[in-house]
Amino acid sequence: MHILVCIKQVPDTKIIKVNPKTNTLDRSSAPAILNPYDAHAVEEAVRLREVHGGKVTVLSMGPPQARKAIRKCVEIGADEGILISDRRFAGADTLATSYALYKAVEKIQKTDGVDLILCGKHAIDGDTGQTGPGVARRLGIPPLTCVIQVDQVDVENRTVRVHRKVEEGYEVISSTLPSLLTVEKEINHVSWAPLPNMLRAARYEPSVWTVDDLEDVDIKQLGLKGSPTIVGKMWPPEKSKGAQMIEGDAETQVTEVLKIFMKERDLFKSAGQKQN
Amino acid sequence: MEQKEGQLLDVGLELLAAGQDLARKLEVDVCGVLLGDGVERLTSQVFEAGADKVYLIDDPVLKNYRTETYMKAVGDLVRKYKPEIFLYGATSNGKDLASAVATDVLCGLTADTTLMDVDIDKRLFEASRPAFGGNIMATILCKKHRPQMATVRPKVIRRLLAEPGRTGEVIEEKVSMREEDLKTKVIEIVKNTKKAVNLEEAEIIVAAGKGIKDAKGFAMAAELAEAMNATLGASRDVVEAGLCGHERQVGQTGATVTPKVYVAIGISGAIQHLVGMQNAELIVAINSDKDAPIFQAAHYGICADAFTVVPMLTKAFREA
Ligand SMILES: Cc1cc2nc3c(=O)[nH]c(=O)nc-3n(C[C@H](O)[C@H](O)[C@H](O)COP(=O)(O)OP(=O)(O)OC[C@H]3O[C@@H](n4cnc5c(N)ncnc54)[C@H](O)[C@@H]3O)c2cc1C
Ligand SMILES: Cc1cc2nc3c(=O)[nH]c(=O)nc-3n(C[C@H](O)[C@H](O)[C@H](O)COP(=O)(O)OP(=O)(O)OC[C@H]3O[C@@H](n4cnc5c(N)ncnc54)[C@H](O)[C@@H]3O)c2cc1C
Numbered sequence: 001m002h003i004l005v006c007i008k009q010v011p012d013t014k015i016i017k018v019n020p021k022t023n024t025l026d027r028s029s030a031p032a033i034l035n036p037y038d039a040h041a042v043e044e045a046v047r048l049r050e051v052h053g054g055k056v057t058v059l060s061m062g063p064p065q066a067r068k069a070i071r072k073c074v075e076i077g078a079d080e081g082i083l084i085s086d087r088r089f090a091g092a093d094t095l096a097t098s099y100a101l102y103k104a105v106e107k108i109q110k111t112d113g114v115d116l117i118l119c120g121k122h123a124i125d126g127d128t129g130q131t132g133p134g135v136a137r138r139l140g141i142p143p144l145t146c147v148i149q150v151d152q153v154d155v156e157n158r159t160v161r162v163h164r165k166v167e168e169g170y171e172v173i174s175s176t177l178p179s180l181l182t183v184e185k186e187i188n189h190v191s192w193a194p195l196p197n198m199l200r201a202a203r204y205e206p207s208v209w210t211v212d213d214l215e216d217v218d219i220k221q222l223g224l225k226g227s228p229t230i231v232g233k234m235w236p237p238e239k240s241k242g243a244q245m246i247e248g249d250a251e252t253q254v255t256e257v258l259k260i261f262m263k264e265r266d267l268f269k270s271a272g273q274k275q276n
Numbered sequence: 277m278e279q280k281e282g283q284l285l286d287v288g289l290e291l292l293a294a295g296q297d298l299a300r301k302l303e304v305d306v307c308g309v310l311l312g313d314g315v316e317r318l319t320s321q322v323f324e325a326g327a328d329k330v331y332l333i334d335d336p337v338l339k340n341y342r343t344e345t346y347m348k349a350v351g352d353l354v355r356k357y358k359p360e361i362f363l364y365g366a367t368s369n370g371k372d373l374a375s376a377v378a379t380d381v382l383c384g385l386t387a388d389t390t391l392m393d394v395d396i397d398k399r400l401f402e403a404s405r406p407a408f409g410g411n412i413m414a415t416i417l418c419k420k421h422r423p424q425m426a427t428v429r430p431k432v433i434r435r436l437l438a439e440p441g442r443t444g445e446v447i448e449e450k451v452s453m454r455e456e457d458l459k460t461k462v463i464e465i466v467k468n469t470k471k472a473v474n475l476e477e478a479e480i481i482v483a484a485g486k487g488i489k490d491a492k493g494f495a496m497a498a499e500l501a502e503a504m505n506a507t508l509g510a511s512r513d514v515v516e517a518g519l520c521g522h523e524r525q526v527g528q529t530g531a532t533v534t535p536k537v538y539v540a541i542g543i544s545g546a547i548q549h550l551v552g553m554q555n556a557e558l559i560v561a562i563n564s565d566k567d568a569p570i571f572q573a574a575h576y577g578i579c580a581d582a583f584t585v586v587p588m589l590t591k592a593f594r595e596a
Contacts (some may be wrong), residue, residue, distance in 0.1 A: 013409030025408055094387075098379055102525035127407050128387035133343065142344050142460045145372045151346070166368045168280070169467040171340075172497060176459040228384030232415035237406060243577030253578050254588045255561060258596075260576055264537075264558055 001054035037120025046077035081206035091224030098134030287365030384418035459504025487542015
């Protein structure tokens with residue numbers, strides 16, 4: 001079985017700072033890491049390979065530095081990595097990103113048929129979760145999003161069955177192969193990399209493709225040009241002004257807060273009164 | 277208008293409220309799109325919640341959500357009726373569907389919108405959203421492509437009061453998909469067994485922190501919760517002190533809650549607690565320390581001894 005995992009290098013948003021002057025993100029303030037959800041996707045692919053045999057390839061679109069994220073995937077156990085990197089990909093929104101990834105998948109498919117594609121649920125920077133379903137649509141295969149468990153892969157009969165997290169619980173869904181899954185963090189624990197993987201990763205050089213290495217590419221659909229959405233203004237989210245303090249003695253305070261509750265009565269009105 | 281088992285989700289009703297605001301500015305209609313099996317009876321509710329028109333596709337093949345079927349049905353509607361703006365709820369299925377449709381019709385899609393406006397002259401939809409883990413807000417524009425699509429987070433817009441008897445035009449469409457031709461099958465839907473305490477869905481929460489000290493103080497908070505018809509929550513320190521079970525814990529390692537009203541009693545407001553409750557609509561904090569960080573997150577603060585004001589509040593609610 002050949003499993004392809006789409007991975008993205010992202011700034012660590014837990015540490016990133018906003019430049020107060022320009023209201024933009026100071027990317028140098030945060031290290032670039034493998035998108036945490038994608039680490040789970042790679043782990044899942046490696047586990048599936050252990051059961052079904054085959055190969056795990058990771059694919060990323062990004063600047064040359066993204067090779068580091070690919071090496072991280074090799075550490076987790078991926079066999080191969082491909083980076084598509086070219087100025088003409090830059091500034092892509094999710095529509096243009098899915099087009100570029102789709103063109104790369106097409107090329108990979110030609111030499112090495114692809115049975116399953118895994119993506120993270122979302123990337124922690126752009127945070128849209130739109131790329132995976134977009135790639136699936138372009139390939140004409142079903143996306144199965146929010147996957148928390150791969151129940152069964154039947155390579156012979158070309159089916160996959162997964163658990164998909166939804167608000168009220170989970171759905172059990174089956175689909176034909178090839179399929180594209182986007183995975184949640186619950187799907188697995190990313191295990192410590194064994195030493196041989198780490199050694200291999202340190203020396204690993206992913207293949208790097210430019211636009212010219214892909215076939216039948218419509219340049220107008222790539223990068224900034226191919227992106228219908230643009231980021232207009234950016235600003236840091238409002239810091240809370242803090243509470244309005246209710247002063248006075250206990251009695252006044254209680255009366256005042258009751259008044260507030262009365263004023264916001266409609267908050268209570270539609271309340272489902274689920275008491276427990 | 278996302279529905280599950282013939283019940284409309286709240287988020288669709290919230291989208292109609294947002295849609296009315298935008299449509300009034302652009303002088304166009306607000307339309308609801310309703311897909312499913314046996315969902316025709318829901319149209320009246322969609323009109324009452326603010327729609328001028330309802331596009332209805334009622335077919336057994338649409339019984340449960342599947343990207344494959346819903347994408348085709350919605351994509352065809354978009355191509356045929358060419359809306360200017362198209363909103364989806366940012367739920368698991370809503371995001372899945374919107375991403376697939378946007379790629380299908382090749383238009384832009386703004387994710388997880390929390391603020392919406394429109395530039396009336398340019399007829400440009402301005403959808404703003406948090407990105408980079410909430411570190412920044414960005415306004416996303418889509419100048420050339422139509423429709424301008426966005427997914428909108430649930431619970432950020434207040435829905436309109438239903439107008440009983442309000443109606444409009446139903447436009448019925450058909451799909452021609454056969455079950456046997458489809459690639460995906462929904463085999464089963466497994467619901468979370470109802471938890472004894474369901475903080476996530478609670479609309480009013482009274483939460484107790486270490487400031488209530490012991491079992492007696494905890495009982496005092498529980499009485500207020502009962503008087504307010506609220507669900508009782510707690511901070512981690514209260515859970516760790518053995519005063520209640522973990523199912524009541526709010527915060528990073530407990531439940532993330534979005535009630536309409538959150539009353540915090542004797543909770544200091546550690547960041548791990550705040551991340552679990554800061555999106556409540558109305559937060560009232562009671563704490564004896566005027567510098568407690570909870571007052572930064574709350575809308576209203578009462579700096580007082582909980583043992584004095586909480587019983588008074590309980591009494592007042594019981595009498596109300
Ligand atoms: C502030 C800000 C707001 C934005 N808002 C929007 C918006 O509302 N709509 C929009 O269309 N674009 C938006 N973008 C652009 C968007 O971030 C990029 O298109 C990005 O290339 C992919 O989207 P994402 O980061 O949301 O990834 P997601 O779609 O969240 O990623 C999901 C999965 O797709 C795969 N994947 C994503 N990117 C790559 C890649 N480069 N290489 C390989 N695999 C990948 C990974 O498996 C990943 O886990 C925004 C960008 C910024 C900076
Ligand atoms: C990894 C990690 C995960 C965590 N996850 C969670 C989580 O999910 N949820 C969570 O809640 N915490 C969590 N914590 C713990 C968190 O950091 C705080 O320690 C905890 O929330 C404090 O609980 P508290 O506010 O009840 O207690 P305290 O911090 O002890 O605060 C008690 C408050 O009561 C006030 N008080 C005292 N007496 C009175 C009185 N008579 N009347 C009124 N007010 C009074 C005090 O002024 C004080 O502000 C986590 C911590 C870590 C490190």
